[in-house]
Amino acid sequence: MDERKLGDALKACLSEADFPPERRQAVLRAIRKDENAVKRRISIALVAAIVMLLVLGSAAIAAGLGVFGQAVNDQQNEQSAVRLEKLEDASVTGNDTQSAQAPSAPDVSAQPQTVHDAMLANLYGRRFSLTLNQSYFDGNKLYYAYTLTTNAPLAWYQGEGMPTGFDSWDMQEEGRYVGHYTNADEDAQRRYVTFFAGHPVGYIGRESMCVGDGADMDGEPLTILDSGETVIDSYTIQGFQEVEMPEGFVPDGDIEIELSILYGASVYCQDEENVYWAHVATPENRGILRLPFTVTLNGRTETRTGAVTTSAYSAAATVRISDVDVSGEVVFDAPEWAAAFMAGADGGHPMDLPYIGSYMLVADGVEYRNLDGAYGVNADGQFFVRIRYDLPESCSSMTLRPTGSGIAYTGETRQRESEDIVLMR
Amino acid sequence: MTGKPWKPGEAAEAELVRWMEDYGPMLAGTCTALLRDAHLAQDVVQETFIRAYQHRGRFRGGSEKAWLTRIAVNLCRDQQRSKWFRLVDRRVPVEELALPAPQSGGTAGQLYAAVQSLPDAYREIILLRYYQDMSMGDIAQALRLTPSSGYRRLQKARQLLKRKLERGDFRG
Numbered sequence: 001m002d003e004r005k006l007g008d009a010l011k012a013c014l015s016e017a018d019f020p021p022e023r024r025q026a027v028l029r030a031i032r033k034d035e036n037a038v039k040r041r042i043s044i045a046l047v048a049a050i051v052m053l054l055v056l057g058s059a060a061i062a063a064g065l066g067v068f069g070q071a072v073n074d075q076q077n078e079q080s081a082v083r084l085e086k087l088e089d090a091s092v093t094g095n096d097t098q099s100a101q102a103p104s105a106p107d108v109s110a111q112p113q114t115v116h117d118a119m120l121a122n123l124y125g126r127r128f129s130l131t132l133n134q135s136y137f138d139g140n141k142l143y144y145a146y147t148l149t150t151n152a153p154l155a156w157y158q159g160e161g162m163p164t165g166f167d168s169w170d171m172q173e174e175g176r177y178v179g180h181y182t183n184a185d186e187d188a189q190r191r192y193v194t195f196f197a198g199h200p201v202g203y204i205g206r207e208s209m210c211v212g213d214g215a216d217m218d219g220e221p222l223t224i225l226d227s228g229e230t231v232i233d234s235y236t237i238q239g240f241q242e243v244e245m246p247e248g249f250v251p252d253g254d255i256e257i258e259l260s261i262l263y264g265a266s267v268y269c270q271d272e273e274n275v276y277w278a279h280v281a282t283p284e285n286r287g288i289l290r291l292p293f294t295v296t297l298n299g300r301t302e303t304r305t306g307a308v309t310t311s312a313y314s315a316a317a318t319v320r321i322s323d324v325d326v327s328g329e330v331v332f333d334a335p336e337w338a339a340a341f342m343a344g345a346d347g348g349h350p351m352d353l354p355y356i357g358s359y360m361l362v363a364d365g366v367e368y369r370n371l372d373g374a375y376g377v378n379a380d381g382q383f384f385v386r387i388r389y390d391l392p393e394s395c396s397s398m399t400l401r402p403t404g405s406g407i408a409y410t411g412e413t414r415q416r417e418s419e420d421i422v423l424m425r
Numbered sequence: 426m427t428g429k430p431w432k433p434g435e436a437a438e439a440e441l442v443r444w445m446e447d448y449g450p451m452l453a454g455t456c457t458a459l460l461r462d463a464h465l466a467q468d469v470v471q472e473t474f475i476r477a478y479q480h481r482g483r484f485r486g487g488s489e490k491a492w493l494t495r496i497a498v499n500l501c502r503d504q505q506r507s508k509w510f511r512l513v514d515r516r517v518p519v520e521e522l523a524l525p526a527p528q529s530g531g532t533a534g535q536l537y538a539a540v541q542s543l544p545d546a547y548r549e550i551i552l553l554r555y556y557q558d559m560s561m562g563d564i565a566q567a568l569r570l571t572p573s574s575g576y577r578r579l580q581k582a583r584q585l586l587k588r589k590l591e592r593g594d595f596r597g
Contacts, residue, residue, distance in 0.1 A: 003555065006586075009533035010458070010540065010556040016455050019449025019470050027445065027474045028438070170576055171561050189487065189562075208571045213546070229569075264573040277561055279576040287573070 002268065067133045067145035067238050068095060070230075075226040083324055084240070087143050090323035092133035092298045098291040100261060102126045103284040103301055114165025117159060119205065119265045119280045121175040123287075127151040130291050133238075138299025138322045139251030143223070145240040146211055146378070153234035154207040155265070162261060162269055162276075163203040177270050196270060205267030212260035212288070214243050222257075252293050254351050258406050259423055261289040299323055304423040305399060312354070312407040313337070317421045319387065326368075327388040330359060330400065330421065337383040337406075341376060354408050356419070358385060359400040363392035370403075398423040441478045449474075450489060452497050455552050459501040459539065469504065473497040491563035498549060498567060539589045547582035554579060 069088035071077050077084060114332030127150065134145040157163075175195040188206065204425035214224035223244035229239035245251075264281040278392040281287030299322050306307045307316045312334070324373040331340075337355045357375050360366040374386040387400070407417060452473060456466035473496045477484075484492050540551050553559045553567060565575045 006536055006540075006551075007555040009536035009558075009560065012457060012533045013537040014454035014556060017450055017454030017463075017466075019445060019453045019467070022472050024442070024445045024449070025465055027441070027478075029473055030471075031438070031441065032474050083582045170580075173560060208573050209572050210574055212574075262571075262574050262577070266572045266576065275575075277572070280572055281573075287577070331546065354537065388476075 002266060007223055037103070048329060051112065054167075062334070065346070067147065068143075068240060070238070071145070071228050071240055072303050073117070074228060074230055075158075080103075080226050080228065080242075081083055083226075083242075086324045086391055087134070087136055087145075087240075090299070091143065091145070092134040092296060093134050094296075097129050097131040098293065099127065099129045100289040100291055101128070102263065102287075103282050104329075111121075115157065115163035115267070116165025116278075116280060117158065119207075119267070119375075120282065121153050122207065123263065123280065123282050125267060126263065128289060130211070130259060130261060131293075132259075132293050135295050136299055136324065137251075137295050137297050138320075138324070139245065139249075139297060139302045140301070140322075140323055140327075141225070141244055141324075142215070142257070142319065143240065143242045143253075144215070144293075144295065145160075145238070146259070147232075147236060147238045148162045148183075148211055149236045149264060150209060150211060150263075151235075154209065156191075156204070156206045157267060158199075158202065158204040160199060162201070162271060163267055163273065166276075166278050169190070169278050170274040173275050175218075175275060177268060178273050185212060192268060196268075201271050203267050203269030205265055206287065207265040209261060209263040210237065211239060211241070212262050214241065215257040215259055215293075216290075217246075217255060217257050244419055251297050254296050256294055258290050258292050261291065263287050263289070302425070304425055306400065306421040306423040307418060308313045308421045310417045310419055315356075315421060317387075319398075319400075319423060320393060322393070323391070325388055325391050326361065326363075326395075329387060330385045331378065332355075332356075332389070334406070335381075338377045338381055341383060354404070354406050355383070355403040356385060356404055358403045359387055359391070359421070360386070360403060361389045362399045362401055364394045364396050366392060367401075370393060437478065440481070441474060442476065444489065444493060445474055446587065451490075451557060452493060455494065455557060456497055456501055458537075458541065458552050458556070459498070459545070461502055465504060469497060469500045472500055476500075485555060487566060488563045490557070491566040494553065494557065494559070494563075494567040497568065502545070515557060535590070539586055542589060543582060543585055546578060547585055550575070550579050551582050551586065562590050 064074055065072075066253045068084050068091060072081050072084045072088070102123055102125055105121060112121045129149045131147045131149075133147055134141045140188065146226065177192065192204055195202065208230065214221050215223065222245065224241060224243050226242040227239065229237055231237050264287040265281055266277065266279045269276050302321045303318065304314070305318050308314065315330050316333075317328065319326055319332040334355070336353065340353055340355070350376055358370045360370065368389040371388045371390070375384065376386050392398075400423065402419050405419060407419070408414070449470060453463075453466055456469045457463050460466050460469065476496050477493055485573045499579060540548060543551065549568065550564060553564045554561075559567065561572055561575055561579075564570070564579075565572045568575060568578075570578065
């Protein structure tokens with residue numbers, strides 16, 4: 001495949017993509033509005049934040065948090081923080097550990113003669129332990145937190161000149177390393193930049209490991225919804241993943257899943273003209289190890305349903321209250337909405353009739369914003385709205401309140417109809 | 426910390442304007458190809474810049490392009506996770522896109538359609554590499570991957586794309 005032709009094709013087909021002035025103005029209006037709101041809140045918020053930091057800082061250390069709880073404090077997981085807090089309490093701590101070993105070298109007596117072979121030799125026989133520290137499985141979603149360790153520190157390699165034993169490069173770009181590359185791992189990035197600043201022609205590489213995206217179940221990958229990973233030290237990483245069960249899945253106790261460990265080594269090098277990059281993996285398994293785990297159905301879910309009939313449509317809601325969140329959907333008997341949505345999706349124009357696109361949850365008088373916000377047409381051809389809320393403090397009474405109206409009111413004097421859906425056990 | 430200082434007020438707003446000029450069209454193209462919906466892509470790019478501005482203090486140096494792309498890709502993923510998004514076939518027909526010059530139109534259209542038919546994760550990495558011309562390091566930063574897993578994903582994406590092109594297993 002001609003890579004230049006591929007790049008040219010993508011650029012040609014997307015050549016009219018633009019971010020027009022009216023959109024830029026909308027961004028500026030939004031941030032100015034937000035800035036004013038922040039200024040009004042700052043004095044109280046600052047005092048509260050300092051107090052909370054002091055309290056939370058000491059509490060976190062004292063509480064001996066699990067992996068979910070520790071992940072709350074990683075700023076990369078900001079959008080997942082509320083769920084992670086709930087998971088810390090709701091998950092079961094299993095600490096089930098499975099071990100695996102990379103394949104052995106074909107010829108253990110052979111001394112590596114090149115840099116490439118030395119890197120490969122270090123990967124052969126490396127041992128890994130993957131611990132499933134915590135899990136929460138409610139039949140619909142599975143959340144798990146893990147710790148991945150290896151038996152020896154992940155190695156670094158560096159030297160003068162070009163590394164030997166590499167017949168080809170996986171990437172090659174003109175110029176110097178500095179100004180070309182940045183890396184997700186800031187410590188590594190600093191080390192690369194420092195090295196190349198003092199070595200105009202040289203190489204630096206390292207070994208790495210991670211847990212692959214999403215668990216497999218019955219040989220099929222489960223859709224990953226969320227994840228996060230933190231490097232603890234040169235032997236250890238910790239992380240979490242959230243996956244969704246396939247549609248139609250019926251929970252029946254424990255499930256068997258498979259997690260994958262990805263490991264390998266990579267090297268950057270530069271000469272007077274180019275920067276090069278190559279990846280090294282044990283060829284026997286392409287650097288992938290798979291480990292089985294059993295996850296217990298430990299989540300508590302309670303289903304509530306409700307319905308409403310109006311002069312324009314009828315709707316039926318089903319929500320599941322888990323220990324982590326409230327989620328579900330509202331399905332409408334409104335064929336014209338479904339038809340309008342499909343027409344809009346095909347032509348890219350919005351629906352031009354009154355319809356409901358989202359609901360607020362009112363639980364014991366407290367309002368919760370919809371975190372999902374998806375709507376569309378399901379496999380049965382019915383218009384639906386997906387809903388997901390943070391877990392309320394209490395759920396004695398629950399009502400879904402539409403954020404708009406699905407009724408076309410033509411006269412001012414016409415009496416407004418209630419479109420709330422009261423959820424019952 | 427190697428990051429740039431947090432800029433208050435006018436300086437930060439000027440930087441935001443520069444981001445929108447420098448990266449807006451490129452992000453719009455990427456999001457259009459990821460979401461297969463030009464209008465939705467505009468919404469996502471708008472939200473990308475708002476979030477980037479709100480969290481500008483967290484930008485720790487390195488590539489602005491990779492950082493902004495990461496925000497945009499995450500927002501696209503949020504959209505793609507929606508059930509309705511999965512149910513509706515959103516592949517944009519090639520004839521609705523800005524087509525290249527006639528002499529290369531057929532091939533470009535077929536290549537674009539083949540990329541569009543790839544699974545999301547592979548489409549992402551192909552777009553970042555060949556549309557945005559990002560280095561592997563920047564791709565790793567944008568997609569929160571290690572360089573090794575980024576490399577593996579790109580290799581797999583190229584293999585899949587090659588197979589699709591050979592078989593004609595895509596819809597133009």
